[in-house]
Amino acid sequence: MGKIIAVANQKGGVGKTTTTVNLAAALAYLKKRILIVDFDPQANATQGVGAYNIGVNKSSYDLLFSDIPAKDTVKQLSIPPLSIVPATIELAGADLEMSEYKVGKELILKNRLNEIRDDYDFILIDCPPSLGLLNTNAFTAADSVLIPVQCEYYALEGLTQLLSTIRLVQRLFNRKLVIEGVLLTMFNATTNLSLEVQQEVRRYFKESTYTTHIPRSVKLSEAPSRGQTIFEYDIKSAGAIAYASLAKEVIKDNE
Numbered sequence: 001m002g003k004i005i006a007v008a009n010q011k012g013g014v015g016k017t018t019t020t021v022n023l024a025a026a027l028a029y030l031k032k033r034i035l036i037v038d039f040d041p042q043a044n045a046t047q048g049v050g051a052y053n054i055g056v057n058k059s060s061y062d063l064l065f066s067d068i069p070a071k072d073t074v075k076q077l078s079i080p081p082l083s084i085v086p087a088t089i090e091l092a093g094a095d096l097e098m099s100e101y102k103v104g105k106e107l108i109l110k111n112r113l114n115e116i117r118d119d120y121d122f123i124l125i126d127c128p129p130s131l132g133l134l135n136t137n138a139f140t141a142a143d144s145v146l147i148p149v150q151c152e153y154y155a156l157e158g159l160t161q162l163l164s165t166i167r168l169v170q171r172l173f174n175r176k177l178v179i180e181g182v183l184l185t186m187f188n189a190t191t192n193l194s195l196e197v198q199q200e201v202r203r204y205f206k207e208s209t210y211t212t213h214i215p216r217s218v219k220l221s222e223a224p225s226r227g228q229t230i231f232e233y234d235i236k237s238a239g240a241i242a243y244a245s246l247a248k249e250v251i252k253d254n255e
């Protein structure tokens with residue numbers, strides 16, 4: 001049964017999508033069967049893997065609200081060799097639509113992913129920058145949460161809120177939810193700030209923090225505009241090396 005990992009942090013711009021896309025690609029190139037669920041109406045992961053270039057018909061909105069088989073919302077890519085349930089802007093209305101359900105509004109994604117999770121080794125959910133019902137659905141469906149933390153001044157601010165949301169979902173809907181790992185992103189080795197944030201995060205999250213950190217790298221920010229992951233865009237870049245190393249850590253943690 002595939003492991004479901006929600007990539008989440010309610011702060012925007014911390015590297016959730018960059019991590020979802022490039023970790024997914026790295027795992028896929030390591031021969032793991034990978035599904036990305038783009039759960040952010042901004043659809044950056046969908047763009048980032050180049051799915052828009054080959055056309056999107058069904059989406060994560062349909063996964064939530066339509067009667068079609070879950071597998072029919074999945075789009076298969078050959079480069080990178082993974083699958084994605086793309087997002088469209090329709091998803092922006094999903095929170096409100098789900099809130100009108102009388103029962104089971106937190107379980108919609110979980111029930112739908114149950115139909116297809118056997119087809120994959122890992123399912124990565126790229127969460128939106130909020131703590132609404134989309135995130136609650138992702139946490140209820142997931143086995144674990146991977147938290148990207150940007151190496152900047154307010155890095156830890158907001159994590160308290162994220163952790164208490166995770167605890168609430170644990171208590172109410174998903175006892176087995178755990179923290180998959182905390183990932184330091186946009187690390188700049190030349191600044192004291194990055195080093196300080198790293199120390200603080202490692203002190204707080206201890207061995208839950210990945211050994212790998214993701215360096216700040218222009219290549220990582222350029223790749224999505226081509227609809228490429230870092231491995232097609234520049235496989236020798238520091239970003240590619242870092243995400244490949246993260247993928248190995250994730251695999252090792254799940255052996």
Ligand SMILES: Nc1ncnc2c1ncn2[C@@H]1O[C@H](COP(=O)(O)OP(=O)(O)O)[C@@H](O)[C@H]1O
Binds near residue numbers: 013017019044216218
């Ligand atoms: N390691 C990195 N180095 C440089 N730029 C990065 C890095 N990670 C992400 N970015 C850029 O920062 C912005 C926010 O990243 P993104 O992954 O979209 O964050 P989120 O999904 O949390 O909003 C994007 O423009 C992205 O290309």
Ligand SMILES: [Mg+2]
Binds near residue numbers: 016017040044127
């Ligand atoms: Mg994003």
